[in-house]
Amino acid sequence: MxxxxxxxxxxxxxxxxxxxxxxxxxxxxxxxxxxxxxxxxIIASRRPRLASPLTGIANIVQTxxxxxxxxxLLPIPLVGGIGARAALVVLILYGLLPIVxxxxxxxxxxxxxxxxxxxxxxxxxxxxxxxxxxxxxxxxIIAGVRVAAVVGVGSATIAAAIGAGGLGxxxxxxxxxxxxxVILAGAIPAALLALAVDGLLLWLERSLSRRRGDARRVxxxxxxxxxxxxxxxxxxxxxxxxxxxxxSKNFTEQLILGELVxxxxxxxxxxxxxxxxxxxxLICDRALLTGDVDLYVEYTGTALTAVFHExxxxxxxxxxxxxxxxxxxxxxxxxxxxxxxxTFAILIRGKDARALHLTTIDDAARETSHWRAxxxxxxxxxxxGFPGLAKAYGLRFAESPRVMDLTLTYRALASGxxxxxxxxxxxxxxxxxxxxxxxxNRGYFPPYDAAVVARSSTLLRHPQVREALERLSGQVSAAExxxxxxxxxxxxxxxxxxxxxxxxKLFAAR
Amino acid sequence: xxxxxxxxxxxxxxxxxxxxxxGVSLSIPAGQVxxxxxxSGAGKTTILKLINRLLLPDSGTVRVEGRDTRAWDPIELRxxxxxxxxxxxxxxxxxxxxxxxxxxxxxGWDAARSRARADELLELVGLSADAFRxxxxxxxxxxxxxxxxxxxxxxxxxxxxxxxxxxxxLDPLTRAELHVEFRRIQQRVRTTVVxxxxxxxxxxxxxxxxxxxxxGRVVAFDSPQAIASSHDAHVRRLLDAMPSVPRA
Numbered sequence: 004m005x006x007x008x009x010x011x012x013x014x015x016x017x018x019x020x021x022x023x024x025x026x027x028x029x030x031x032x033x034x035x036x037x038x039x040x041x042x043x044x045i046i047a048s049r050r051p052r053l054a055s056p057l058t059g060i061a062n063i064v065q066t067x068x069x070x071x072x073x074x075x076l077l078p079i080p081l082v083g084g085i086g087a088r089a090a091l092v093v094l095i096l097y098g099l100l101p102i103v104x105x106x107x108x109x110x111x112x113x114x115x116x117x118x119x120x121x122x123x124x125x126x127x128x129x130x131x132x133x134x135x136x137x138x139x140x141x142x143x144i145i146a147g148v149r150v151a152a153v154v155g156v157g158s159a160t161i162a163a164a165i166g167a168g169g170l171g172x173x174x175x176x177x178x179x180x181x182x183x184x185v186i187l188a189g190a191i192p193a194a195l196l197a198l199a200v201d202g203l204l205l206w207l208e209r210s211l212s213r214r215r216g217d218a219r220r221v222x223x224x225x226x227x228x229x230x231x232x233x234x235x236x237x238x239x240x241x242x243x244x245x246x247x248x249x250x251s252k253n254f255t256e257q258l259i260l261g262e263l264v265x266x267x268x269x270x271x272x273x274x275x276x277x278x279x280x281x282x283x284x285l286i287c288d289r290a291l292l293t294g295d296v297d298l299y300v301e302y303t304g305t306a307l308t309a310v311f312h313e314x315x316x317x318x319x320x321x322x323x324x325x326x327x328x329x330x331x332x333x334x335x336x337x338x339x340x341x342x343x344x345x346t347f348a349i350l351i352r353g354k355d356a357r358a359l360h361l362t363t364i365d366d367a368a369r370e371t372s373h374w375r376a377x378x379x380x381x382x383x384x385x386x387x388g389f390p391g392l393a394k395a396y397g398l399r400f401a402e403s404p405r406v407m408d409l410t411l412t413y414r415a416l417a418s419g420x421x422x423x424x425x426x427x428x429x430x431x432x433x434x435x436x437x438x439x440x441x442x443x444n445r446g447y448f449p450p451y452d453a454a455v456v457a458r459s460s461t462l463l464r465h466p467q468v469r470e471a472l473e474r475l476s477g478q479v480s481a482a483e484x485x486x487x488x489x490x491x492x493x494x495x496x497x498x499x500x501x502x503x504x505x506x507x508k509l510f511a512a513r
Numbered sequence: 514x515x516x517x518x519x520x521x522x523x524x525x526x527x528x529x530x531x532x533x534x535x536g537v538s539l540s541i542p543a544g545q546v547x548x549x550x551x552x553s554g555a556g557k558t559t560i561l562k563l564i565n566r567l568l569l570p571d572s573g574t575v576r577v578e579g580r581d582t583r584a585w586d587p588i589e590l591r592x593x594x595x596x597x598x599x600x601x602x603x604x605x606x607x608x609x610x611x612x613x614x615x616x617x618x619x620x621g622w623d624a625a626r627s628r629a630r631a632d633e634l635l636e637l638v639g640l641s642a643d644a645f646r647x648x649x650x651x652x653x654x655x656x657x658x659x660x661x662x663x664x665x666x667x668x669x670x671x672x673x674x675x676x677x678x679x680x681x682x683l684d685p686l687t688r689a690e691l692h693v694e695f696r697r698i699q700q701r702v703r704t705t706v707v708x709x710x711x712x713x714x715x716x717x718x719x720x721x722x723x724x725x726x727x728x729g730r731v732v733a734f735d736s737p738q739a740i741a742s743s744h745d746a747h748v749r750r751l752l753d754a755m756p757s758v759p760r761a
Binding site: 114116117119120121122123124125126127130134135138139 | 565567587588589590591592596598602603604605606615616619665
C-alpha cells in the first residue's frame with residue numbers, strides 16, 4: 004500500500020497525464036457512439052424491419068474480444084494502425100450496441116396516446132421526435148450511454164497495447180515487470196474512474212426521469228460538460244507533434260531499450276514521443292511501416308523469421324545482412340547491433356540443474372518426458388520457436404506446453420507450476436529467481452542481436468539523430484543488459500532512472 | 514362555406530378486422546356542437562380521426578370548411594382543428610404552460626406571446642394561471658388535466674374542435690361542473706365542436722345536434738328534441754340505458 008502511494012507521488016504528472024488520456028478516449032468515443040447510435044436507433048424505430056438486423060450486428064461486434072478487434076484493425080488504413088485513432092474506432096464500435104438498444108427501447112416505450120396527441124396537434128415527424136419522443140426517451144438513452152461509458156473505461160485499458168496511452172499503460176507495464184504495485188497503480192484509478200462515470204450518469208438518468216421538464220437543460224449541460232472536458236484535455240494531450248516516435252514491445256528489456264533510444268535522441272535536442280509497450284513484434288512492424296512509429300529496437304533473428312519469414316539461420320553476420328537488405332527494400336534502415344545477443348534461453352530451476360547435473364538442452368531432453376513446459380504465445384508460433392526446437396532436440400513433455408504471458412513464465416517456473424520455459428537470455432529474473440540457462444549445444448537458435456530499426460526518411464530528416472544512435476552500436480553488453488533488466492524486474496527501479504544512470508557511462512566509455 | 518363546417522358524404526372506412534364505417538353522411542354547420550353517441554366500437558373515434566386526417570376514407574369524401582381532407586395539407590389541417598383526447602395525452606415532460614403552448618410554438622409564435630396566450634387559456638378553462646402554469650401534468654387531478662387538455666386544444670383559436678370522450682374518466686360532480694364550463698367557453702369562442710361520448714345524458718347536456726351510431730352506420734342525426742322522441746329501436750335502446758336522473 005505504501006509502495007503504491009510512493010509510486011503515485013513519484014509519478015504524479017505521469018498518472019495525471021494517463022488519467023487524462025483515459026478520460027479523453029472514453030469521452031470522445033462515447034460521444035461519437037451517441038452521435039452514431041441515436042440516429043441509427045431512430046431509423047430502426049421508424050422501420051421495425053431494420054431493428055433486428057441492426058441490433059444483431061451490434062451484438063456480434065460486442066462479442067469480439069477487444070484485443071482481437073485491435074488486431075483486425077491493424078492493417079486497415081485510416082481507421083487502423085496504432086495509437087489513439089485506432090483505439091477510438093474500437094471503443095466507438097463497442098459503445099454502439101448499448102446505446103442503440105436502449106434508445107430503441109426508450110422510443111418504443113412511449114405511450115401511443117402521447118404520440119397520437121402530438122400527431123393530432125399537427126406535429127411533423129421531425130417535430131414529434133424533437134419535442135416529444137427524444138425527451139421522453141432521454142432517461143433510457145442515458146442509461147445506454149452509462150453502460151457504454153463504463154464498458155469504455157474498461158476497454159480503454161486494453162488500448163494501451165496499441166500505444167493509445169491511458170491507465171492501461173501501467174497495467175501492461177506492471178504485467179511485463181511482474182510488479183503488482185505498477186499494475187495496481189493503473190488498475191485502481193481505472194476502477195475508480197468506472198465507478199465515478201457510472202455514478203455520474205446514474206445521477207443524470209435519475210434526475211432526468213424525475214424532473215422531466217428539465218430534461219433538455221440537463222442534457223445540454225451534460226453534453227457541454229463532456230465537450231469541454233474532451234476539448235481541454237484533448238488540447239493538453241496534443242503537444243508532441245513533430246517529435247520522433249519511439250516504439251517498443253511489451254516486455255521489460257524492450258521498455259528499457261525504448262527508453263535508452265529515446266533519451267539518446269533527446270540528448271541531441273530532438274523531442275521524442277514514447278509509444279512504448281506495444282502489443283508485440285507484428286504491431287511494432289506494422290507501426291513502423293505505416294509511420295505511426297519512427298523507430299524501435301528489433302532483434303535480428305526475430306526480424307529474419309517472424310517479420311520476413313526467412314528460414315532459420317545461425318550465422319550472426321549473415322542474418323544481419325539479410326535482415327538489413329530486407330528492411331532497406333521497404334524504406335527502413337537497420338543500424339549496427341547494440342552489442343548483446345538476446346537469444347532465447349531455455350530455462351529450468353537452478354536446483355533441478357544442480358541435482359540432476361544438467362547443463363545442455365540435450366541433457367534435459369532425457370528428463371522432459373515427466374516435465375511440463377510453459378511458453379509465451381510468440382514462442383509457440385514462431386518458426387524459430389517451439390516446434391523446431393522440439394524437433395531439433397527430440398523434446399517430449401508430459402503434457403502439451405501451457406501457453407501464458409511471457410513475463411509470467413519465469414514466476415511459473417520458479418514456483419514449480421512448470422518445469423521448463425523459454426525466456427530471454429538477458430532477463431534479470433534469471434538471476435533474481437535462481438534459474439539456470441541450458442546451453443543450446445546444437446546451435447538451434449539464430450542470433451538475436453538487438454539493433455535499432457528506423458524509417459529511412461526519419462533518419463534523413465534528422466542526421467544528428469542517426470549519428471547519436473550509431474554511437475550506441477556495440478555499447479550494450481549482455482551483462483549490462485541483464486543488470487538493467489535486473490534493476491527493473493527484481494529491484495523494481497524506475498526505468499527512466501535506470502537508463503539515465505547508464506547513458507553517461509556509455510558515452511564516457513567511448 | 515363558413516369556418517369550421519364539417520361534412521361527411523357517403524364515407525366508408527375499413528380496417529384489417531373489417532368495416533368500421535359504412536356510408537356515413539353528416540353535416541355539421543359552423544359554430545354548432547354535435548355529439549356522436551353509440552356503444553364502444555360503433556366507429557365514433559374513427560369519425561374524429563377522419564376529420565383531422567389522421568385517417569383517410571376508403572370511399573366517399575370528408576370536407577372541412579368545404580375542402581376535401583385529401584386536398585388539405587395534413588399538418589395545416591391538424592393545426593386548425595383542436596383535438597382533446599380520450600386519455601388527455603398531456604406531454605408528461607412539459608409543464609402545464611408548455612403543454613398549452615405547444616401548437617402556438619409549432620406555428621411559430623414567439624415565447625412571450627405563447628406564454629401570454631397560455632395564461633389566457635388557463636384562465637378561460639377556469640384554472641388560475643399563477644397557480645398552474647409551472648405545475649406538471651402528474652401533479653394534477655383528472656378534472657384539472659382535462660381542463661388543460663381543452664386549453665391546449667383551443668390554443669390557436671381553431672375553427673373546429675374534436676373531443677373524444679373528454680369527460681369520460683371523471684367523477685359525476687366534476688363532470689357536471691365541466692359541462693357548465695364547456696357551455697360557457699363554447700358560447701365565448703363559438704367554435705364548431707364534434708364531441709364523442711357513449712353517454713346519452715352528456716349528449717343532451719352539451720349538443721345542438723346528436724348523431725347516433727350503430728355498427729358503422731348513422732341511424733339518427735337530429736336535434737336533441739327530435740332524438741328524445743325518436744321511435745328508432747337503436748335510439749330507444751340508448752335512451753333507455755340513461756340513468757333516470759331527476760332533473761331540477
